Amino acid sequence: MKVTENSRDKWPQRKQARKQGDGPLRLSNGMPHQARKRFGQNFLHDQGVIQRIVNAISAGAHDHIVEIGPGQGALTRPLAASGARLDCVELDRDLAAHLNTQFADASNVTIYQHDILKFDLPQLTTSPQSLRIIGNLPYNISTPVLFYLLQNHSLIRDMTFMLQLEVVQRMAAKCGDKNYGRLGLMLQYFCEVTPLFNVSSAAFTPRPKVSSAIVRLIPHRQFPVAARDPECLQIVIRTAFNQRRKTLKNSLKAIISEELLNTLPLDISLRPENLTLADYVMISDAVTGQLLETRS
Secondary structure, three states: OEEOOOHHHHOOOOOOOOOOOOOOOEOOOOOEOOOOHHHOOOEEOOHHHHHHHHHHHOOOOOOEEEEEOOOOOOOHHHHHHOOOEEEEEEOOHHHHHHHHHHOOOOOOEEEEEOOHHHOOHHHOOOOOOOEEEEEEOOOOOHHHHHHHHHOOHHHEEEEEEEEEHHHHHHHHOOOOOOOOOHHHHHHHHHEEEEEEEEEOHHHEEOOOOOOEEEEEEEEOOOOOOOOOOHHHHHHHHHHHHHOOOOOHHHHOOOOOOHHHHOOOOOOOOOOHHHOOHHHHHHHHHHHHHHHHHHHO
16 A cells, blocks of 8 residues: 655554454554544445445446545445455545555555645546546535535546435436525536435434435546536536525626617516526627627
8 A cells, every 4th residue: 555745754653444343443542443523434335235335336447546535445345346446535534544554555545634625636647538436424524525526527537426415416407496596507517427225314424314315426438518618617606596486687696787688589577496507698698798898
């Protein structure tokens, strides 16, 4: 196993890693590891669920997998056994040290003690569509992580995540659904979003108060609809849904005039949840064109 620079100096020596099922993970002081609320830690222990996730990923020796928040290694163990190159990004220093010990003899596993929101993903590869991202994302940072990863969507082959069920419903929502909004629109702009299966809270320790779901995202190789400026598209969508109970002409009046909106083949009396992604791209392109004309 490889470790990142200076990690050997920062991590104290650990006792030999426990085998799966030998009891709770224990730190160097002999105390059992307690799930840390500030990190949103809920550890997956249900072997049936673990196997379903592993089957869904279907990793092979040719794969390059990045695991976000491996925790105690429930998914890391079977993924490492597949022979895939496995880069694990874990924020918790104690858990990173535990994984460092557990996979000391695994040459295909590298542990990074790092915050994924500050992690330099391109350092791992320069090959397009080469990374397979997986993880049980903490509920409190799931949306920021998703948007952060989209900044490097061209490097990613697919992403498989455990997320709060409500978040997955928002990600996959279609025009007119009650869960339809900014998250789903932007993720669907960049990716094909497919919910796979739900996971009961009983599969975790400690048991969360919400249900979870597994979802797969596959970045588009060719965009079904392409905006002239994706950043402008994000602004248009965010502005619209910040006032989702208002009609289109009122929710967007701060960034586009009613006169310009009326030139588009849209019903501007509709509310934001009644517009498709293609509609928002049309509005975004109109805003981008107006800005370019103003600057010239």
